[in-house]
Amino acid sequence: MNDQDVALEFKEVWKKFSNSATPTLAGMSFQVRKGSIHVLLGHSGAGKSVTLKHFLGLIVPDEGHIFVKGQDIGKCGDVELTRLRKTFGMLFQNSALFDGLDVLENVAFPLREHRREMREEEIVRRVEDLLESVELRNIVQKMPSELSGGMRKRVGLARAIALGPEILLFDEPTTGLDPETARVIDDLIVSTTRRLKATSLIISHDIHASLRIADFVSMIWEGRIIETASPADFVKSRDPVVKQFLESAGVTAVSNAGKL
DSSP: OOGGGEEEEEEEEEEOOTTOSSOSEEEEEEEEETTOEEEEEOOTTSSHHHHHHHHTTSSOOSEEEEEETTEEGGGOOHHHHHHHHTTEEEEOTTTTOOTTSOHHHHHHHHHHHHOTTSOHHHHHHHHHHHHHHTTOOSOTTOOGGGSOHHHHHHHHHHHHTTTOOSEEEEESTTTTOOHHHHHHHHHHHHHHHHHHTOEEEEEESOHHHHHHHOSEEEEEETTEEEEEEOHHHHTTOOOHHHHHHHHHTTOOHHHHTTTO
């Protein structure tokens, strides 16, 4: 892959935390293609969330290099790192809405922080447009406690895209949702990524959804990426860990041949 086609990259990244006997990331390397939807699969505790935090510069690796749009973030100063972070949108596992703010103020938060030249009427119009884009209407005055889990996720997505990010990060975006609502959120992730012409990196344990929406799937095991492939090729992997992971969810290459 040409470097210009790469939005995110790990190169031989190592990270060991003081409370762990083994490294969480052990020479991990992988690339996320610009404009793609890339899902990072792995068991609980495999290092998926740690990976996202490294891309945001919230965790510093012990060794190795992390690139965002070709820039080595380990060599960025505070100002440059802040500028890079503004190109990200993040949807957290629990949506991370401010409980004391209504929907309008939750979605408007990044606009008020980073678009201070915007007039109040412009902010309100922008929030309404963002909510419309995630299929929510007439809820600006509702509090997070009045929303269903799926609605909270959609409000979180609207806030994540408020600044028109180039890169979207999703931390287990459908955890705790029923299958029908989870599918709606997955479809919104796809449509939003395509509409913004953004790059999305999703960490997940939902194999079936990942195979349905991803352009590329990677699996992390013992701190390394053991497989990266298109969904159609991922289910044909010969790696024994990948095969066991797929089989545990009832996924086989034959059963998915007509679905991918």
